[in-house]
Amino acid sequence: MDGEERVRIAIDAMGGDRAPEVVVQAAEEALKEIHAEFILVGHKERLKDLLKKYGLTQRVKVHHAEEVIEGEEQPTTAVKAKPCSSIVECVKLLKCREADALVSAGHTGAVMAAALLYLGKLKGVQRPAIVVRVPTKSGSCILLDVGANVDCRPLHLFQFALMGQAYARSMLHCPNPRVGILSIGEEKTKGNEVVLKAHSLLEKASINFVGNVEGRDIMDARVDVVVCDGFVGNVLLKFGEGFVQMIKGYLSEAFKENILRRCAGLLLKDILKDAMKKLDYTEYGGAPLLGVKGVCIICHGISSSKAIKNALKVAIEAKREKLIERIEESLKTRRWEMQAL
């Protein structure tokens, strides 16, 4: 597909804490900025009035989905029990090539389970991984996995490095991404058992491996790709969110203290807004699920319309930059390396 052709995105209209309205709103906002075809997947009746409200009736397609997978459901069970849910319908559209990508702010586990069940893994991939962009002093880097796999083996981390490298090349336009593994010290002797083993695999690989990175190095812009298991990545990601919220809280309290501070607060509004913007997950769009046969972008359940809009942009970019093909290629060329492990 060339840059001119419209990317077709299946959007889970029922996914997320504020769905379907926030999703419809995101589609409307996105259409102002991007050239794409949206297929809103959800309950027709529930979407009708919203499409009118946002003037989208003629501008997007609707694909009916009778059911919704709820947050507390067990992913695999739910995906099997609800084949007509919005998440599964999105995946099926991808499977039968009626869509080029999917975006969902619904149940992350269910998106993953549905993608594995209907699309399957790319050849050679043992485990898919969720990747996020993390702000750094001078831009951003990527962190993976942030929740797809809680217990990883060294080979999984090795593959995350390869997939992350392919992602950074195609999506961050970084020709020779520096790849690091998250650990508790710079020395190669530092880390837990899995990290130590993964480190020695990565050392031998034909990638730009810079060794261990510590928690504080993530933001130092020393690396482009940070590899970790999904447990650590998820905890870290949510810790970062909590941190930003806490700082916002501190500052807004402080600004209320007296009139002088109130004025200064007004003067600084833009600065703080800029700073917070850099730390704001919504700016970075959704988190791609790497390693499955299709572009699947997962959004936070609390996503705003801006966050979903940015995820839609990521989906288009992933399709145009041939992200899936690049990951497949990267794993293929390293098959002999992996077989030797």
Add this chain to the structure above:
Amino acid sequence: MDGEERVRIAIDAMGGDRAPEVVVQAAEEALKEIHAEFILVGHKERLKDLLKKYGLTQRVKVHHAEEVIEGEEQPTTAVKAKPCSSIVECVKLLKCREADALVSAGHTGAVMAAALLYLGKLKGVQRPAIVVRVPTKSGSCILLDVGANVDCRPLHLFQFALMGQAYARSMLHCPNPRVGILSIGEEKTKGNEVVLKAHSLLEKASINFVGNVEGRDIMDARVDVVVCDGFVGNVLLKFGEGFVQMIKGYLSEAFKENILRRCAGLLLKDILKDAMKKLDYTEYGGAPLLGVKGVCIICHGISSSKAIKNALKVAIEAKREKLIERIEESLKTRRWEMQAL
């Protein structure tokens, strides 16, 4: 020991990136605020002029230590090879009851190795843990382990919960601390293998266990004690440090942009200072090593004199609040619970 008696602290004068000067300075600053007896452990000749400079010659004791353990040395080997190093000498002073507590900003692993070798673990403790205070919206909570153990078994996490509870009771004056285990979702089915097993042990324990906490909950003041393995805790702690540094960087850049912003920056200096103070590790003093027979407070290698001063305060508090005895008691009363595991 009652509140009136002077706590005797062995201070590793040679530990930390800016030792010995920053340590001597910390001792001088601390003596203005606290009633304690300091034994500076380090090379006599190297300390002489500094003691003069800070007017401490008559006010602190010096205990000579011929050697220093360097940051890159393997902990156990170094402790055995350098029995006259400042770290080992501090531990020996504790062992022979010439000091009530030790404070070191030196090699964390070496402090731990020396403590294990010379002091030993408290009865029933399988692994010691390093605990830190973490700022929350409305105060602080504690997080452990942050680096003593990289690969933990469920029983280790269970014991960290007990030690954390004892710490929160004695040091945070929290009568019934809420204990949570760090995981990737609130539901008890979420987590990696070790966390899931530890969760089920903690559920059965006679503690105020509130279940899983996520990364973002740490700052929400929902719990008083957060338990995790030392790998995750260490990564998180350093990530937090990196975050604070990045925000400071953003803001100081932004303030320079124009004269109006410069003025606003001046007006807001105090606010930002306050906010950053809440996030500043130096405010929270050192990190106690729990589970060994003695009060051992570990400081960050980059500690300022203020950080070391605050660590000295923590050491005094730990001695006065009978932290070690409380941990011992807590494990003793739960011995039958643990034997049943």
